[in-house]
Amino acid sequence: MSETPTSAPTVVYEIEPSELTASGSAVLRDLGYRAGRLRDEVELLNRDVNDHHRTVRPYDLSERASSKARKSVETLLDELSTERGMAWRDVARVAGVSRSAVRKWRAGDTPSPESRTRLALAAAFLDLLEQFPIEDPVGWLEVPILPGYSATAFDVFEAGHLDLLLDYAGQRVTAIEVLDVLDTSWRERFSSTFEVFTAPDGERSIRPKK
Amino acid sequence: MRITVCIPVRFCVCWAVYFIDAGEPTVYQREVFPNAPLEFVAAEVRFPYSPKLGRHESFDVLVDALRDVFPIPDREEQRERAVGPQGVQAAEPQVTYRLLAKDRLSSVTVGHSRLNLEVTDYQEYPEFRQLIRRSLEPLDTLGVVVGVERIGLRFIDEVRVPSVKAASDWRGYIADEFLGPLVLSDEGTVENLEGIVKMQTHAETHLVLRYAALDGAGVVGGGPLRRRKPPSSGPFFVIDTDSVWQGPEIMDFDVESVLDVFDQLHEPVGTIFHRTITDRLKNEVLRSNP
Numbered sequence: 001m002s003e004t005p006t007s008a009p010t011v012v013y014e015i016e017p018s019e020l021t022a023s024g025s026a027v028l029r030d031l032g033y034r035a036g037r038l039r040d041e042v043e044l045l046n047r048d049v050n051d052h053h054r055t056v057r058p059y060d061l062s063e064r065a066s067s068k069a070r071k072s073v074e075t076l077l078d079e080l081s082t083e084r085g086m087a088w089r090d091v092a093r094v095a096g097v098s099r100s101a102v103r104k105w106r107a108g109d110t111p112s113p114e115s116r117t118r119l120a121l122a123a124a125f126l127d128l129l130e131q132f133p134i135e136d137p138v139g140w141l142e143v144p145i146l147p148g149y150s151a152t153a154f155d156v157f158e159a160g161h162l163d164l165l166l167d168y169a170g171q172r173v174t175a176i177e178v179l180d181v182l183d184t185s186w187r188e189r190f191s192s193t194f195e196v197f198t199a200p201d202g203e204r205s206i207r208p209k210k
Numbered sequence: 211m212r213i214t215v216c217i218p219v220r221f222c223v224c225w226a227v228y229f230i231d232a233g234e235p236t237v238y239q240r241e242v243f244p245n246a247p248l249e250f251v252a253a254e255v256r257f258p259y260s261p262k263l264g265r266h267e268s269f270d271v272l273v274d275a276l277r278d279v280f281p282i283p284d285r286e287e288q289r290e291r292a293v294g295p296q297g298v299q300a301a302e303p304q305v306t307y308r309l310l311a312k313d314r315l316s317s318v319t320v321g322h323s324r325l326n327l328e329v330t331d332y333q334e335y336p337e338f339r340q341l342i343r344r345s346l347e348p349l350d351t352l353g354v355v356v357g358v359e360r361i362g363l364r365f366i367d368e369v370r371v372p373s374v375k376a377a378s379d380w381r382g383y384i385a386d387e388f389l390g391p392l393v394l395s396d397e398g399t400v401e402n403l404e405g406i407v408k409m410q411t412h413a414e415t416h417l418v419l420r421y422a423a424l425d426g427a428g429v430v431g432g433g434p435l436r437r438r439k440p441p442s443s444g445p446f447f448v449i450d451t452d453s454v455w456q457g458p459e460i461m462d463f464d465v466e467s468v469l470d471v472f473d474q475l476h477e478p479v480g481t482i483f484h485r486t487i488t489d490r491l492k493n494e495v496l497r498s499n500p
Contacts, residue, residue, distance in 0.1 A: 020418065021239075021362025021452050022252035022326050025319075026286065028366075053440065147266065148273070176284050176325035187282075197266050203410055 057166060064124035069117060073105055076119045084126055086138045093158055094122035125162060132169045133197040135201075143204050151190040156182050240480055242334070243496035247367040247449075249437060250430040251332040255341050255468060256324045256360040258460060263322050269307040272320060275348040278340070280318055284434065307382045318345045325349065330430065331438050332365075335476055336445050342472060346465045357460035358468060359425040361473040362394050367449040367483065368428045371495055374445045379493035382489040384447055388421050411478050414457045415471075419482060420450040439500070449486050451479050 023029065068076065080086045080094075094098045095115045105111050108166040111119070129137035141154040145168070156165050156178055164181055167173045199205040262268055273283055286306050306321035316329040318341075327345050332338060349355050370385050377400045378392055391403055404422040411417050425439040429448055453475035461467065487496075 019454075021254045021364035021454060022328060025252065025326065025328060027250060027328055027330070027430060027435045028433070029427075029429055029431050147269070147285070174283065174284055174286070176434075 065121040068120035068123045084138045149190040245500040247369045249368045250366040252364045253327040254362040255354045260354045261322050282310040284308045353461045361455040361471045364452040369447040415455045418452040422448045
């Protein structure tokens with residue numbers, strides 16, 4: 001049965017949501033009781049869309065990574081460091097190797113297939129982040145995701161939670177939900193002496209706590 | 211002249227308070243129910259837009275001041291979307307900061323134009339009032355709030371009775387005055403029933419009562435706070451009381467003055483709740499062990 005009323009001139013009966021206390025609260029699931037059933041249907045549909053999205057997204061990332069993997073190691077390293085601004089220590093982290101290994105690659109050595117795949121995956125992931133849009137994907141990865149704690153999106157990437165990180169970039173999960181997945185003891189493990197602040201240039205940066 | 215007499219009527223959980231005001235006795239029986247249906251309480255103070263209030267530096271002050279009560283910080287972005295002839299359009303995201311208690315049963319949220327204290331395990335008003343005070347005092351210290359536009363106090367009850375399977379089964383548990391349209395049950399099956407009452411309680415305060423017979427997991431939940439107990443499914447009756455002050459002019463921001471307003475807003479809420487429910491609901495459900 002349709003929830004929409006029979007056609008009629010616009011008549012406002014209900015108290016506008018903005019007139020209610022805590023109307024914008026993330027805790028209240030349903031302010032419009034009349035839309036309850038319709039909202040349930042929308043939530044179900046939304047859930048289906050999200051499930052589909054989560055199913056499709058890894059394929060998208062995988063396809064992008066495959067495309068990146070066709071490039072030479074030199075091109076991949078150049079893309080990550082020069083174009084994206086990734087520090088060599090972080091290139092080593094995404095590849096799962098030491099910095100000396102990366103130095104050898106730059107000198108002409110050939111990485112293992114696994115390392116090459118990881119480099120390609122990192123390059124593809126950074127491309128995906130730009131679509132959210134995140135203007136500086138590497139910078140975004142490096143800044144702590146929760147004030148007062150040192151855990152960064154890079155830590156989440158390194159732990160292999162790429163899908164979760166994409167949900168976080170798309171603001172479908174909160175920072176705390178991400179950290180809960182990363183490490184249930186994050187409050188102790190990542191307690192930081194640094195704090196996140198907005199620098200004069202408008203970018204989020206870190207500094208020692210006062 | 212006003213006389214207050216407290217008489218213990220029932221052991222430890224129930225007392226009756228008689229206010230004798232100018233010879234006009236008004237009985238208000240207040241009771242703390244073991245199986246109370248109260249799922250959400252929010253206190254909100256809205257201010258004129260304060261750019262500094264949403265900044266990280268202000269949030270740091272709140273974090274330090276409330277660390278013993280709300281030690282977990284979180285950052286939220288709320289995006290509003292408008293649907294119009296051009297389709298869905300997104301507005302600029304509004305950043306708010308939320309401080310959570312470790313048990314995630316309470317939090318305080320601060321944005322550019324409002325502060326919200328929200329709890330899902332409300333016990334007593336004096337305790338909640340003290341939390342409001344603790345939340346407001348850092349703002350006073352910051353000096354970034356120039357005045358108060360609106361103060362609201364909202365209580366949301368979700369009444370559940372195991373024997374209720376349909377809207378018509380609420381008879382006997384909810385006061386008949388709020389079930390009037392059930393007389394139409396002869397014409398068909400009533401699936402949902404809702405009502406809204408807005409009334410003026412003082413010169414600058416009003417109260418909005420929304421009530422509804424619904425079905426599902428409840429109207430509270432799905433956010434950063436967790437409920438006291440896992441939500442169940444099935445029919446429930448919502449009693450949503452929003453008591454609000456909104457003056458013709460912006461009030462100066464002063465913690466004690468704001469708390470006085472909250473006291474005034476709290477006054478009618480208990481009476482409204484008791485008048486919505488029946489003694490049968492109290493005896494069979496609310497006074498039973500959860």
